[in-house]
Amino acid sequence: MQNGPPVHQREMVDLVRHEEAEVQYFVQSGNRFLKIIQSFIAKSVREEKLTQKKGRACFKEVLHKILFCGHINIPVINPEEMLDHREIQLLSEKYPDVFQKYNTHLPKRPPYAVLLDAVVKITGTNINEVLKCLTDLNYQMLVKFTGTSSNKLGNTFPSEVISCCCLWDVTTRGKTDNYFGTLLSLRGRQQKEIMIDILCCQTWHQYISLGVSIYKTFNKTPGSQHDLPSAVQPYSSHESSSYKSCSDMIYINNSPYFEFGICPECECLSQLLYTNQQVVEKLECLDIGILMYFEEVTNSNHERLKQNLKSLGFNVGYHLEFYDPNE
Known part of the structure; x- marks a missing residue:
């Protein structure tokens, strides 16, 4: 079953809704975010805190993601609406691949995650320094909106939540670097589903993706955990268990829409697992049988991703392609 309105219906919606506050908020927030x-x-x-190559790739990735978000928005927001004519001319000459691929190649992470990664590279992994820098940038990014819907719709792209994790060795009393994650900062159920499936299929560590995907697949509503594989049944203090399950990690505030709000934790834990192989090796010993579900849930993510993209008019080829700002 196709999710969302058919493409021809979406085009009619575009004609009717382009003057609505939601579109204006998106455009102003996206434009301010880019600037x-x-x-x-x-x-x-200039201060040699970032190399020119890294800085260029960072901005290209953010620009691609903003244009991609506009393309899958309802209604569609084209580059010409996000940027003025002069900006379009300059940026398309400087970064032609961004404008060629924003509607054919998928991003690998949300826009604010790119900024967070750059801030960590510049400031280091000290929590206070990272938050200080992000707070200052967020303040500059905020666009003041008016009206009853301004709090709900305004400032689409800045994130208000950052998560951080690290490993602590109780024997040596030493710790690893801090690893950071941020919210999706996207609006619309289909748009959020698209980014979640991209993260699960392409970006997050296999174990994080598996935890999110299995809980999405086997627990559609609160209280239906009986459908979960035994390996990921939620942990209870009355049960004997040597670890906290994936579902317990991602199921927050008894909300059935966990996958739309828990990305900061998943993102920072994913980075921790990528960087610390010894943790992954210990997790592998817990329940190897759970990996049998990985192919099934990955296929489910791919299918939902393709259906959502098609229903929003995105050019989905035989294989999903992802944008690489370093090309």
């Missing part, structure tokens, strides 16, 4: 990041990156390159 502040462009200024921040340029300053960091």
Whole structure:
């Protein structure tokens, strides 16, 4: 079954809704987001805190993601609406691949995650320094909106939540670097589903993706955990268990829409697992049988991703292609 309105219905919606506040908020927030990041990156390159190559790739990735988000928005928001004519001309000449691929190649992570990654590279992994820098950037990014819907719809792209994790060795009393994650900062159920499935299929560590995907597949509503594989049954203090399950990690506040709000934790834990192989090796000993579900849930993610993209008019080829800002 196709999710969302058919493409021809969506085109009618586009004609009717382009003057609504939601579109104006998206455009203003996206435009402001791009300008502040462009200024921040340029300053960091001048001060030699970022290499020119890294700065260029960072801005290209953010630009691609903003244009991609506009393309899958309801109604569609084209680059010409996000940027003025002069900006379009300059940026398309400087980064032609971004404008060629924003509607054919998928991003690998949300826009704010790119900024967070750059901030960590510039400031280091000290929590206070990272938060200080992000707080200053967020303040600059905020666009003041008016009206009763301004709090709900305004400032689409800045994130208000950052998660952090690290490993602590109780024997040596030493710790690893801090690893950071951020919210999706996207609006619309289909749009959020698209980014969640991209993260699960392409970006997050296999175990994090598996935890999110299995709980999405086997627990559609609160209280239906009986359908979960035994390996990921939620942990209870009355049960004997040597670890906290994936579902317990991602099921927050008894909300059936966990997958739309828990990305900061998943993102930072994914980075921790990628960097610390010894943790992954210990997890492998817990229940190897759970990996038999990985192919099934991955296929489910791919299918939902393709259906959502098609229903929003995205050019889905035989194989999903992802944008690489370093090309």
